[in-house]
Amino acid sequence: MRLDLTILVPHLGFLAEGALLTLEACVLALAGSVALGMLVAVARTSASKWANRLAFVYVDLFRNIPFIVQLFFFYYGLPEIGIYIDAFATGVVALSIAGGAYASDAIRAGILAIDNGILEAAEVSGLSRRVTFTHIVLPIALRTSVRPLGSVLINMILTSSVLSTITLNELTGNARIVASDTFRPFEVYVVLLVVYAALTYLVSLGITLLHRRLNRDLQGQVS
Amino acid sequence: MRFAEFTPFDLVLLAQGLGVTIGLFLVTSLIGLLVGVLWGVVRFYRVPILMQLVTFVSEILKNSPVLVQLFLVFFGFPAFFHLNVTPVQAAIVTLSANTAAFVYVIAVSSIESIGRDQIEAARVFGLSRWQVLRLVIAPQAAAFSIGPLTALLVNQLQVTSLISVIGVMDLAKIGATLNLRTLKPFVVWTAVGILYYLTAKLVATLGARLERRLRAHSAFRCL
Amino acid sequence: MLKVENVKKAFGPATVLDGVDLTVNPGEVVSILGSSGSGKSTLIRCINGLEKLDAGRITVDDFDVSRPKELAEARKRSGTVFQLFNLYPHLTALHNITLAPIEVLKRSRAEAEAEGRALLASVGMGDRADAYPAQLSGGQRQRVGICRALAMKPRYLLLDEVTSALDPEMTAEVLAILARLAASGTTMVFVTHEIEFARQISHRIVFLEKGVLLVDLPTKQFFSADGGLAQPRVAQFLSKMRKD
Ligand SMILES: Nc1ncnc2c1ncn2[C@@H]1O[C@H](COP(=O)(O)OP(=O)(O)O)[C@@H](O)[C@H]1O
Ligand SMILES: [Mg+2]
Numbered sequence: 001m002r003l004d005l006t007i008l009v010p011h012l013g014f015l016a017e018g019a020l021l022t023l024e025a026c027v028l029a030l031a032g033s034v035a036l037g038m039l040v041a042v043a044r045t046s047a048s049k050w051a052n053r054l055a056f057v058y059v060d061l062f063r064n065i066p067f068i069v070q071l072f073f074f075y076y077g078l079p080e081i082g083i084y085i086d087a088f089a090t091g092v093v094a095l096s097i098a099g100g101a102y103a104s105d106a107i108r109a110g111i112l113a114i115d116n117g118i119l120e121a122a123e124v125s126g127l128s129r130r131v132t133f134t135h136i137v138l139p140i141a142l143r144t145s146v147r148p149l150g151s152v153l154i155n156m157i158l159t160s161s162v163l164s165t166i167t168l169n170e171l172t173g174n175a176r177i178v179a180s181d182t183f184r185p186f187e188v189y190v191v192l193l194v195v196y197a198a199l200t201y202l203v204s205l206g207i208t209l210l211h212r213r214l215n216r217d218l219q220g221q222v223s
Numbered sequence: 224m225r226f227a228e229f230t231p232f233d234l235v236l237l238a239q240g241l242g243v244t245i246g247l248f249l250v251t252s253l254i255g256l257l258v259g260v261l262w263g264v265v266r267f268y269r270v271p272i273l274m275q276l277v278t279f280v281s282e283i284l285k286n287s288p289v290l291v292q293l294f295l296v297f298f299g300f301p302a303f304f305h306l307n308v309t310p311v312q313a314a315i316v317t318l319s320a321n322t323a324a325f326v327y328v329i330a331v332s333s334i335e336s337i338g339r340d341q342i343e344a345a346r347v348f349g350l351s352r353w354q355v356l357r358l359v360i361a362p363q364a365a366a367f368s369i370g371p372l373t374a375l376l377v378n379q380l381q382v383t384s385l386i387s388v389i390g391v392m393d394l395a396k397i398g399a400t401l402n403l404r405t406l407k408p409f410v411v412w413t414a415v416g417i418l419y420y421l422t423a424k425l426v427a428t429l430g431a432r433l434e435r436r437l438r439a440h441s442a443f444r445c446l
Numbered sequence: 447m448l449k450v451e452n453v454k455k456a457f458g459p460a461t462v463l464d465g466v467d468l469t470v471n472p473g474e475v476v477s478i479l480g481s482s483g484s485g486k487s488t489l490i491r492c493i494n495g496l497e498k499l500d501a502g503r504i505t506v507d508d509f510d511v512s513r514p515k516e517l518a519e520a521r522k523r524s525g526t527v528f529q530l531f532n533l534y535p536h537l538t539a540l541h542n543i544t545l546a547p548i549e550v551l552k553r554s555r556a557e558a559e560a561e562g563r564a565l566l567a568s569v570g571m572g573d574r575a576d577a578y579p580a581q582l583s584g585g586q587r588q589r590v591g592i593c594r595a596l597a598m599k600p601r602y603l604l605l606d607e608v609t610s611a612l613d614p615e616m617t618a619e620v621l622a623i624l625a626r627l628a629a630s631g632t633t634m635v636f637v638t639h640e641i642e643f644a645r646q647i648s649h650r651i652v653f654l655e656k657g658v659l660l661v662d663l664p665t666k667q668f669f670s671a672d673g674g675l676a677q678p679r680v681a682q683f684l685s686k687m688r689k690d
Pocket of ligand 2: 607
């Protein structure tokens with residue numbers, strides 16, 4: 001019963017490869033989530049009843065069904081309808097769709113928080129709805145939702161460990177291989193816990209910095 | 224197993240899986256609630272060392288993937304401590320601890336929301352710290368934290384699906400079995416997803432009802 | 447010519463504008479006075495198309511604001527300065543000014559920025575072009591707000607209590623700029639509580655009371671005993687404002 005972490009040293013490179021894949025998948029999925037989240041947020045703030053309803057159903061469904069069920073739905077289901085994409089792509093798609101349901105809430109809150117006077121100023125100066133959205137609404141909403149979007153990313157990093165169940169060799173997947181190769185699962189998984197905690201800590205630190213940088217200009221705005 | 228069509232017996236299987244999911248969800252939620260509140264009390268009394276330990280453990284649990292925590296308990300503990308750990312035992316330990324970590328956070332923030340001054344005021348009246356906790360804090364904290372607790376439990380219900388990975392025959396595992404046997408992923412995962420969705424909605428509804436009742440109760444007492 | 451004809455507007459059961467008529471000719475400065483709640487802001491918001499009319503007609507150089515096809519043209523001809531500035535918080539002072547010229551008038555970026563800088567310099571803010579609104583004082587923000595409206599080269603400038611969120615010193619800064627604009631022939635519809643200032647710069651003064659235009663007179667007559675002051679409501683309003 002001795003905790004001997006040195007046995008992991010030869011496998012560090014392999015684990016780092018996994019960590020890299022985890023980050024790749026999460027960064028791609030974050031982009032996907034934000035894109036999807038913007039669409040859904042627009043749909044939910046739009047006047048169209050149908051778009052509204054559809055967006056609500058999407059958010060409600062994907063927030064209340066376990067990610068692993070969603071993942072298997074895509075992983076086993078997509079080939080059924082003739083879509084053959086690899087485990088990595090499937091994982092990114094599934095993470096994006098699940099993350100989008102959360103990102104949309106963050107972005108929607110950001111949109112709703114925009115001072116109406118600012119939108120009126122844009123309207124009377126003749127800016128089209130499209131330009132108002134791309135040049136004013138979105139940039140402001142994204143800035144104010146940096147923090148909640150950061151939480152989406154952190155959750156995504158934790159959730160991405162589930163991708164190991166569809167044979168993707170991200171961080172957890174590779175750790176499973178190391179655990180069975182070395183017969184030292186305890187050491188491997190203890191280290192893995194700490195690595196994930198450190199990773200999410202670093203990300204949250206980065207987000208705080210980004211938030212501060214982006215919102216530096218917005219602070220102190222009188223209402 | 225040969226590929227085969229669905230049989231009426233599959234419904235029984237699904238029901239069984241759902242039973243296992245709900246059963247483990249209830250058991251681990253209850254344990255998690257008790258342990259989490261206990262940790263909150265440790266913090267309230269500012270027990271040295273124990274308090275730091277609790278904070279550290281809860282941070283690690285919140286910031287690492289539940290799947291890795293499961294692997295640590297299921298694969299790591301037997302190898303390191305030479306124990307026998309069944310999948311169900313591993314599931315109960317891990318999910319309870321994970322729930323406890325989040326309950327702890329809710330407990331701490333709801334105690335803080337009641338405010339030091341209210342606590343001080345009660346102390347001035349000569350109440351002991353235990354009396355303050357029981358008579359002043361607990362009732363208010365309970366009402367305050369029902370909302371966040373409900374959200375947490377809806378989330379933890381979905382987290383239970385991960386125990387299928389270590390072989391517990393819960394709803395997700397039954398889904399995987401049926402998926403392999405029938406090769407009808409869309410049907411299987413849609414059915415499983417709907418069952419999870421409905422259960423989540425049930426939890427949310429019960430939580431909302433309880434919250435309304437508690438609110439009405441405390442409003443009545445304020446009169 | 448900016449023409450408001452028999453305009454009516456109600457919010458639910460409350461009638462806010464009750465048959466307002468007003469004509470503003472190019473080169474004129476027209477001040478709108480009236481106690482708070484009398485419908486001054488609503489009138490401005492009807493002119494720039496932020497509120498729909500219940501009845502009547504508003505035309506800006508013959509473009510009818512109630513016709514969706516003509517609203518864009520009407521809006522190009524008027525510029526609005528807001529009480530609470532309503533600057534875009536994520537854009538610098540310069541980009542607040544250049545956004546609409548670039549996107550609506552399709553000016554080149556270089557051209558728009560050169561004009562934007564010139565405008566900022568003309569209000570004494572040449573060195574603050576790259577500051578964000580949050581880094582500016584209230585008076586500076588409102589000066590940017592004025593530049594933003596002017597950058598569209600509007601024929602009519604609509605100003606709704608543009609100094610009421612400012613302290614006296616900043617108010618003076620902004621009024622000085624407006625006085626210069628008035629002197630240089632800018633057409634303005636000027637909602638204000640700064641009565642003395644309105645008296646100095648306006649050609650005409652109109653008085654709004656409970657959604658009705660009670661008085662519409664040349665400035666001199668408005669303040670004379672047998673003109674505007676003959677109206678008890680106007681006299682009451684002016685004496686109250688002077689006391690405050
Ligand atoms: N969007 C609105 N909804 C309902 N009532 C409004 C709205 N805007 C203005 N009002 C009401 O219309 C009246 C006139 O308002 P306003 O035009 O802002 O007056 P003023 O600018 O002269 O102070 C006020 O009683 C105000 O409460
Ligand atoms: Mg007003």
